[in-house]
Amino acid sequence: MDQIRVVLGEDHSLVREGTRRILEQYPDMVVVGEAGDGEQALELVERLHPDVAILDVRMPKLSGIEVVRRIKECSPNTKALMLTAYDDDDYILASMEAEAAGYLLKTAKASELVEAVRSVHQGESVLQPAIAAKVARLWGRRRVKVEQEPAETLSPRERAVLELAATGLRNKEIAEKLDISVRTVEGHFNSIFAKLGVSSRVEAILYAAAAHWVTPAEDKRR
Numbered sequence: 516m517d518q519i520r521v522v523l524g525e526d527h528s529l530v531r532e533g534t535r536r537i538l539e540q541y542p543d544m545v546v547v548g549e550a551g552d553g554e555q556a557l558e559l560v561e562r563l564h565p566d567v568a569i570l571d572v573r574m575p576k577l578s579g580i581e582v583v584r585r586i587k588e589c590s591p592n593t594k595a596l597m598l599t600a601y602d603d604d605d606y607i608l609a610s611m612e613a614e615a616a617g618y619l620l621k622t623a624k625a626s627e628l629v630e631a632v633r634s635v636h637q638g639e640s641v642l643q644p645a646i647a648a649k650v651a652r653l654w655g656r657r658r659v660k661v662e663q664e665p666a667e668t669l670s671p672r673e674r675a676v677l678e679l680a681a682t683g684l685r686n687k688e689i690a691e692k693l694d695i696s697v698r699t700v701e702g703h704f705n706s707i708f709a710k711l712g713v714s715s716r717v718e719a720i721l722y723a724a725a726a727h728w729v730t731p732a733e734d735k736r737r
Contacts, residue, residue, distance in 0.1 A: 519636045522548040522563060524556030524570040524579060525598070530621070534569065534598070537625045544632065553577025561589040566636050570615075572599040572606045580606070583613040594635040598628065607650055611717055617641030618650075634685060640716035644683030650720065668710050674728070676703045681720045 521538060523546055525531040531549055538544045547563050550556035552575040560568050560582070568586060570579035583595040594616040599606070602620060610618055616635040619628060620643060631641040642650060669677065672693070679689045686704075690697045704716060713719050 518543055518545045519567060519632060520545055520547045520563070520565040521632065522546070522550065522556065522559045522565040522568045522593075524550045524553065524559075524568060524574060524582060526551050526571060526574045534628070537628060538632065541629060544629070551575075553579060553582050557582050557585055557589070560586055560593055564590045565593055567594050567596055567632050569596050569598050569632070572597055572601050572610065580609045580613050580615075583610065583615050587614065594638075596631055596635050596641065598623075602646065602649070604649070607646060611650060611721065614715070614717075616715075616717075618646050619643055620646070630685075639686060641685065642683050642717070647681060647683035647720070650717075650724075669707060669728075673703050673707050673710075676700060677707060677719060677723055677728070680704075680716055681724065 521544060523531050523534055525534065528551065531551070535546045535549065538546055547565055548559035550559050553570075554576040556568065556570060556574070556579075557577060559565075568582070570582055572579045574582075579597060579599070583597075586593050586595055595614075596617040596619065597610050597615050598619050598621060600621045607618060617631050617640060619631055619641065623631075623643065627643075634641045675693060676689055679692055684692065686697050686700045690700045693700075704719070707719050708714060711719055711722050713722055
């Protein structure tokens with residue numbers, strides 16, 4: 516069985532050690548490097564080319580966000596997953612703009628972290644529901660210039676998939692909600708990406724929010 520190779524970037528040694536112990540309980544994961552600051556994390560990624568880099572937003576010498584930006588150049592196949600205590604608007608949006616594959620808070624359960632690592636490794640984007648709602652709301656309120664293609668560009672089922680994704684649901688959960696297969700959900704996303712000219716779920720959600728095609732979950736509850 517191929518293992519998911521992970522690099523950890525976290526300046527608090529106790530958190531870093533705890534994260535490593537959680538991940539290495541699972542036979543499909545191995546931590547190949549640990550860093551206590553951003554520069555070291557970037558060096559490890561550049562040298563080891565891991566599948567996933569788990570990064571804190573705030574680290575000494577180089578922020579996690581800047582590490583994500585530079586990873587695209589030195590190790591483009593490495594997926595970045597932010598694991599942080601901060602849910603500040605600026606940090607979240609900057610991480611998404613840097614094309615982080617996921618954003619988790621340190622309040623997440625160990626099982627959520629493990630599933631998030633697996634999901635980003637498989638090419639999915641992972642946002643906790645509260646973070647997904649905040650991203651969509653914040654992005655939708657920004658005056659982001661997007662091509663104003665009509666929402667009818669997407670089929671009703673594609674719009675339904677995108678709406679559920681905007682609430683933070685993953686492919687398996689979307690499939691269960693719509694009573695379709697995970698493979699069908701993946702097919703819908705591929706079609707959505709092609710129609711919108713984007714390459715990831717997060718980009719599709721941000722595009723749709725900016726064009727006011729989707730309504731954030733928090734706004735729906737009001």
